[in-house]
Amino acid sequence: MKYTxxxxxxxxxxxxxxxxxxxxxxxxxxxxxxxxxxxxIAPGQEAGARRGARGCPERAIGLDG
Known part of the structure; x- marks a missing residue:
């Protein structure tokens, strides 16, 4: 998984x-x-990446994977 x-x-x-x-x-x-x-994103940190992306009020974080 990756983020931008x-x-x-x-x-x-x-x-x-x-x-x-x-x-x-x-x-x-x-x-x-x-x-x-x-x-x-390091293995095992996918849930945190999703949580952080959902918390962004501007929806500036894109997740891939």
Missing amino acids: VDGSLCTGHGRCYTLAPDVYLPDDEGYNLRRDDTVE
């Missing part, structure tokens, strides 16, 4: 990394650190 954060939609609410800190990381300004990258 649309940098044009991410506004830095931080819900993704609050809900799933093992999957999503913040940058120094509170945005998702990996905006506009495709990131491989």
